[in-house]
Amino acid sequence: MKFxxxxxxxxxxxxxxxxxxxxxxxxxxxxxxxxxxxxxxxTFVTTNKEIAIKIELEKSDKVKLYDEGSxxxxxxxxxxxxxxxxxxxxxxxxxxxSTIQIISDRSDFTLIAYDKTNFPTTNFNVxxxxxxxxxKELKQIIRQTSFACATSETxxxxxxxxxxxxxxxxxxxxxxxxRLAKKxxxxxxxxxxxxxxxxxxxxxLGKILxxxxxxxxMYLENSKAVFEYKNIIFITRLVEGxxxxxxxxxxxxxxxxxxFNRIELVNAVDRASLFSNLDNLNIVKFYFSNxxxxxxxxxxxxxxxxxxxxxxxxxxxxxxxxxxFSTKYLLDALKSFDxxxxxxxFTGEIKPTIIKSVDDDSxxxxxxxxxxx
Amino acid sequence: MKFxxxxxxxxxxxxxxxxxxxxxxxxxxxxxxxxxxxxxxxTFVTTNKEIAIKIELEKSDKVKLYDEGSxxxxxxxxxxxxxxxxxxxxxxxxxxxSTIQIISDRSDFTLIAYDKTNFPTTNFNVxxxxxxxxxKELKQIIRQTSFACATSETxxxxxxxxxxxxxxxxxxxxxxxxRLAKKxxxxxxxxxxxxxxxxxxxxxLGKILxxxxxxxxMYLENSKAVFEYKNIIFITRLVEGxxxxxxxxxxxxxxxxxxFNRIELVNAVDRASLFSNLDNLNIVKFYFSNxxxxxxxxxxxxxxxxxxxxxxxxxxxxxxxxxxFSTKYLLDALKSFDxxxxxxxFTGEIKPTIIKSVDDDSxxxxxxxxxxx
Numbered sequence: 001m002k003f004x005x006x007x008x009x010x011x012x013x014x015x016x017x018x019x020x021x022x023x024x025x026x027x028x029x030x031x032x033x034x035x036x037x038x039x040x041x042x043t044f045v046t047t048n049k050e051i052a053i054k055i056e057l058e059k060s061d062k063v064k065l066y067d068e069g070s071x072x073x074x075x076x077x078x079x080x081x082x083x084x085x086x087x088x089x090x091x092x093x094x095x096x097x098s099t100i101q102i103i104s105d106r107s108d109f110t111l112i113a114y115d116k117t118n119f120p121t122t123n124f125n126v127x128x129x130x131x132x133x134x135x136k137e138l139k140q141i142i143r144q145t146s147f148a149c150a151t152s153e154t155x156x157x158x159x160x161x162x163x164x165x166x167x168x169x170x171x172x173x174x175x176x177x178x179r180l181a182k183k184x185x186x187x188x189x190x191x192x193x194x195x196x197x198x199x200x201x202x203x204x205l206g207k208i209l210x211x212x213x214x215x216x217x218m219y220l221e222n223s224k225a226v227f228e229y230k231n232i233i234f235i236t237r238l239v240e241g242x243x244x245x246x247x248x249x250x251x252x253x254x255x256x257x258x259x260f261n262r263i264e265l266v267n268a269v270d271r272a273s274l275f276s277n278l279d280n281l282n283i284v285k286f287y288f289s290n291x292x293x294x295x296x297x298x299x300x301x302x303x304x305x306x307x308x309x310x311x312x313x314x315x316x317x318x319x320x321x322x323x324x325f326s327t328k329y330l331l332d333a334l335k336s337f338d339x340x341x342x343x344x345x346f347t348g349e350i351k352p353t354i355i356k357s358v359d360d361d362s363x364x365x366x367x368x369x370x371x372x373x
Numbered sequence: 374m375k376f377x378x379x380x381x382x383x384x385x386x387x388x389x390x391x392x393x394x395x396x397x398x399x400x401x402x403x404x405x406x407x408x409x410x411x412x413x414x415x416t417f418v419t420t421n422k423e424i425a426i427k428i429e430l431e432k433s434d435k436v437k438l439y440d441e442g443s444x445x446x447x448x449x450x451x452x453x454x455x456x457x458x459x460x461x462x463x464x465x466x467x468x469x470x471s472t473i474q475i476i477s478d479r480s481d482f483t484l485i486a487y488d489k490t491n492f493p494t495t496n497f498n499v500x501x502x503x504x505x506x507x508x509k510e511l512k513q514i515i516r517q518t519s520f521a522c523a524t525s526e527t528x529x530x531x532x533x534x535x536x537x538x539x540x541x542x543x544x545x546x547x548x549x550x551x552r553l554a555k556k557x558x559x560x561x562x563x564x565x566x567x568x569x570x571x572x573x574x575x576x577x578l579g580k581i582l583x584x585x586x587x588x589x590x591m592y593l594e595n596s597k598a599v600f601e602y603k604n605i606i607f608i609t610r611l612v613e614g615x616x617x618x619x620x621x622x623x624x625x626x627x628x629x630x631x632x633f634n635r636i637e638l639v640n641a642v643d644r645a646s647l648f649s650n651l652d653n654l655n656i657v658k659f660y661f662s663n664x665x666x667x668x669x670x671x672x673x674x675x676x677x678x679x680x681x682x683x684x685x686x687x688x689x690x691x692x693x694x695x696x697x698f699s700t701k702y703l704l705d706a707l708k709s710f711d712x713x714x715x716x717x718x719f720t721g722e723i724k725p726t727i728i729k730s731v732d733d734d735s736x737x738x739x740x741x742x743x744x745x746x
Contacts, residue, residue, distance in 0.1 A: 077647065077676055084644045100677070107644055111677035271457045271480055274450065303450055304473070304484035 001037055001069025001094035006062035007104060010090050011082045013044055013055050014075075016232060019204040020046030020053035021075045029118040032072040035092075037065050045122065046075065051201045052122040053208075054233045069094055072114040078102075081109050124233050126226050130217035131165070132188060135209045135229060138216050141172055141183050142206035144336040144363050149199035150176035160196035160239040173246055174199065179329050180246055180366040181336065196243055197225050201236035208232060249366060250354065251347035255321070258294060259313040259343045259358060266334050268310050272298035273327040275306060282328055283370055288321045298327070313341060323349050324372040333365035374410055374442025374467035379435035380477060383463050384455045386417055386428050387448075389605060392577040393419030393426035394448045402491040405445035408465075410438050418495065419448065424574045425495040425608045426581075442467055445487040451475075454482050497606045499599050503590035504538070505561060508582045508602060511589050514545055514556050515579035517709040517736050522572035523549035533569035535616040546619055547572065552702050553619055553739040554709065569616055570598050574609035581605060622739060623727065624720035628694070631667060632686040632716045632731060638669075639707050641683050645671035646700040648679060656743055658697045664688050671700070686714060696722050697745045706738035 005013075014033060022030035025048065034045040040059040046052065057063045071094045082090060087105030094100055094113065102109040133141075150158035155177075162173040168190045172183045205227055209216065219226040220238075227234040272284040275298055287295040292312050299305030323346060333355050334342070341358040355365040378386075387406060395403035398421065407418040413432040419425065430436045444467045455463060460478030467473055467486065475482040506514075523531035528550075535546040541563045547554045578600055582589065592599040593611075600607040645657040648671055660668040665685050672678030696719060706728050707715070714731040728738040 074676065080647050081644075081679075084640070084647065086640065106641075106681040106683070107679060108681060109677065109679045112675070267457070267459065268479075271454075274453050274457065302485070303447065304482065306454075306480060306482045308479045308481060310479070 001035075001071060002066040002092065003037055003042055004064040004066075004089050004091045005042075005057070007082065007085060007088055007090050009057070009062050011079075013057060014079055014082060016208045017044040017046050017053050017055045018075055018079055019208055020048060020051050020234075022048035027118065029072055029114045029116075030120075031075050032114045032119070033075045033078060034070065034072045034116065034119050036070040037068050038070075039068075040065065045119075047120055047122050050198055050236060051204060052124070052235045054122070054124050056231050070116060071097065071100060072116045072119050073100055073111060074114065077111060081107075081111075122235065124226070124235065126219040126221060126228075128219050128221055129189075129191075130219050130228070131170075131191060131193070133216040133218060135214045135216050136211045137185065137213075139206050139209040139211065140338075141185070142202045142209075145172055145174040145181040145183050146199040146203055146206070147332050147336070148174040148176060148179050148181035148365075157196055157239055157241040157243055159200070160198050160243075161202060162243040163193055163195050163197055165191050165193035173243070175244070175246060175366075177244075178326070178368050179333065180249060180364075181333070182246075182364045182366070184362050184364075193220060194243075195220055195225065196239040196241065198236055198239055205234050205236075208234065249352055250364075251345075251352055253347065254345045254354075255347055256288075256316055256319055257314065257343050257345050258288065258316065259341060260310065261313060262334060262337055262340045262342045264310055265342075266331065268296050268308055269327055269330055269334065271308070272296055272306055273331070274298075275300040275303050282326050283324050283372055284327045284330060285322060285324045285372065288316060288319045291315050291317070291319075314343075321346065321349065323353065324370045325353075325367055326370060329367055333367060336365060337363065374408075374444060375439040375465065376410055376415055377437040377439075377462050377464045378415075378430070380455065380458060380461055380463050382430070382435050384452075386430065387452050387455060389581045390417040390419050390426050390428045391448055391452055392581055393421060393424050393607075395421035400491065402445055402487045402489075403493075404448050405487045405492070406448045406451060407443065407445045407489065407492050409443040410441050411443075412441075413438065418492075420493055420495050423571055423609060424577060425497070427495070427497050427606045429604050443489060444470070444473060445489045445492050446473055446484060447487065450484060454480075454484075495608065497599070497608065499592040499594060499601075501592050501594060502562075502564075503592050503601070504543075504564060504566070506589040506591060508587045508589050509584045510558065510586075512579050512582040512584065513711075514558070515575045515582075518545055518547040518554040518556050519572040519576050519579070520705050520709070521547040521549060521552050521554035521738075530569055530612055530614040530616055532573070533571050533612040533616075534575060536566055536568050536570055538564055538566035546616070548617070548619060550617075551699070551741050552706065553622060553737075554706070555619075555737045555739070557735050557737075566593065567616075568593055568598065569612040569614065571609055571612055578607050578609075581607065622725055623737075624718075624725055626720060627718045627727075628720055629661075629689055629692055630687065630716050630718050631661065631689065632714060633683065634686060635707060635710055635713050635715045637683055638715075639704065641669050641681055642700055642703055642707065644681070645669055645679055646704070647671075648673040648676050655700045656697050656745055657700045657703060658695060658745065661689060661692045661694045664690070664692075687716075694719065694722065696726065697743045698726075698740055699743060702740055706740060709738060710736065 036043045042057050044055045085104035091103040098113050100111040164171045170185050174181045217228040284298045293309045297307040339357040339359050345354040353367050409416045415430050417428045458477035464476040471486050473484040537544045541560050543558050545556045590601040657671045666682045670680040712730040712732050718727040726740050
């Protein structure tokens with residue numbers, strides 16, 4: 001087995017495929033990248049319990065394939081080597097199934113390959129019809145929703161994002177039961193979908209996707225989701241179980257709406273968060289009593305307090321209302337928006353609050369307030 | 374007590390003075406910044422067991438002083454507040470000796486002051502004659518030598534830098550007994566000095582000094598060193614005890630000299646260090662057998678090995694020599710130089726090696742090799 005690849009192309013390829021490496025595992029081979037040269041293609045594969053990734057490169061000026069063969073190379077070391085070598089090309093040779101030589105410029109590395117017989121076989125074939133995403137949009141969806149998933153595995157289904165398609169509309173929902181993020185987008189096809197995709201897997205996928213508006217094809221095969229993007233196939237298992245019905249959380253009636261400049265509010269909440277770490281409360285309070293201002297405050301009994309007024313972009317009538325949020329959850333929600341004018345819909349001091357962009361209602365953030373008054 | 378200060382000037386001032394804050398202490402007041410307004414000056418002071426810092430600002434367009442008074446403000450919170458506020462100015466008012474109000478733009482912070490009666494008094498006066506440094510040069514000296522000090526306090530004197538002046542020459546030495554850094558510079562005055570200055574204190578001083586060639590005055594008072602730089606006075610205690618006599622370490626005779634391009638060597642050693650973490654050996658080997666090349670190698674029994682040839686900038690005669698170093702110590706030494714041509718003087722495979730710049734011999738790095746052959 002022997003090949004030569006342009007160093008930058010190789011680095012991009014193995015950095016992407018490394019998203020599927022196991023971090024901690026009793027099976028060292030899962031910390032390796034399987035490399036396979038066959039006919040006119042070279043294939044890189046990683047796999048762990050959650051996800052599997054395959055990247056194929058065709059023979060080209062930048063990819064010269066000399067001898068067929070396959071091996072599993074220690075992932076972390078291979079990436080470190082390719083990152084640090086200074087040559088324009090990297091030459092890779094396997095000797096006797098176990099010794100890998102990597103040459104670039106003056107550097108001559110020898111690596112001991114893993115025993116490839118232990119590397120699990122993944123089926124990367126798909127038989128279903130794909131749903132199409134724009135890569136930039138899918139990357140944005142992941143960024144705007146996945147942070148709201150649960151990190152604790154107490155209710156495993158809440159560590160996933162719920163994908164629900166009906167009548168040409170796709171709804172993606174994430175919730176940890178204290179907050180919820182929901183993104184709605186149009187589909188070109190009319191398909192019915194109801195699956196739970198692990199948020200950690202989607203976050204890795206998000207790191208691979210570029211802002212370049214290439215198609216991403218999503219296939220749903222029994223108990224797994226397969227994403228195809230350029231020369232990359234990304235598989236994640238799905239999470240079994242019923243996702244909670246969250247539609248009842250959305251209030252039918254609104255007391256009033258307040259419109260903010262998002263950046264101003266982010267900075268004010270960020271300042272309010274200065275004191276909130278100490279008591280482990282992390283609370284920021286909003287007090288509305290003025291037609292065009294809100295008082296934002298936070299306090300710690302041991303250190304002190306902060307108060308500031310934020311101008312509203314709309315005018316309120318006759319309002320006397322206070323509410324408190326977790327500063328972290330509020331900042332997460334505010335930072336998920338790309339636009340600058342955002343509206344809060346309040347329904348009660350201890351009832352869910354809905355945050356949306358004024359200009360685009362495809363993204364909804366729902367926050368449960370904290371009862372402090 | 375009341376004053377108003379330009380926000381950027383205040384941030385620079387308290388960031389600098391915060392280098393003297395205690396990190397962990399049973400006395401919370403030592404995590405505070407003492408602020409004192411008196412006549413036409415405002416003074417900021419911090420102190421911990423090792424160092425004390427005082428910064429004075431005179432009344433000016435940027436510094437408006439209204440009411441005299443003093444207090445100790447929680448350091449970390451004060452800095453975080455000033456860092457995050459958006460106003461051009463910060464207004465600071467003390468109420469009833471214990472409540473501090475900080476206003477900037479729309480933000481209104483209230484902080485609880487520490488009990489100032491517990492804040493230690495530091496004597497910042499000096500009576501001796503100063504030694505003059507250029508700030509840029511002193512910053513460089515600290516960067517080039519302090520890393521070689523011991524971090525363990527087993528031999529407390531090795532955690533300090535030895536300052537030794539005689540006949541108009543100042544020698545600054547740092548060693549942890551495995552390596553040694555020594556910087557020589559000329560003094561304008563003829564003074565005799567022999568003191569040990571804690572390296573941690575000098576590293577904090579180095580962060581305060583700018584690359585601007587302002588004078589730094591160093592005063593040696595009984596058991597402390599006082600540095601005066603612009604409006605800043607920085608005091609550190611000295612370390613008692615006899616610094617080891619290191620001159621005997623420097624070999625009288627040299628076997629041969631090898632001259633390297635520093636950047637090439639740094640990159641090669643950095644690559645060689647890829648495998649060295651695993652075995653906890655951190656060893657890079659040099660093998661000279663060629664008139665104009667050296668083979669650099671490292672290996673790990675479990676992972677593999679790396680070999681590469683580095684061109685020498687000089688030509689060697691009849692040499693057959695190998696030596697090994699700790700990669701970390703070698704990289705530290707190589708990175709301390711600013712120039713690109715550096716020479717290694719070898720005296721034996723298990724004897725000290727001297728590293729110098731070809732263009733400037735004011736800085737000497739000495740490394741003890743590791744016996745591996």
